[in-house]
Amino acid sequence: MIVKFVEVFESTKVHSNDTSRTFSLREVFVNPEQVVCVRSDVDVHQRLQEGYMPEGLDPRQEFSRIYLNRGQAGLDIIVVGKPSIIEKELKKNYKQVLKG
Helix, strand or coil: CCEEEEEEEECCEEECCEEECCEEEEEEEECHHHEEEEEECHHHHHHHHCCCCCCCCCCCCCEEEEEECCCCCCEEEEEECCHHHHHHHHHCCCCCCCCC
């Protein structure tokens, strides 16, 4: 079962002599079986307070970093939502085989 989240990604804009860091949102689909860890990401929340995030996001919004297993090299993505909500979405419709 694949789960859809909204990912926060950096979209650096380059204008002649000015390079500014801005962030955008896009859909991302995650396989819950590949998730290793979910943590709160306060750095992105700080960037939201500083005005680097897209307009329309509630200033109280929380963000999470999802760490994914990719063999020897892992991958982490930042998504909209606090860790407890992300966990619930990852566990939804997840069936585990009981051993015994």
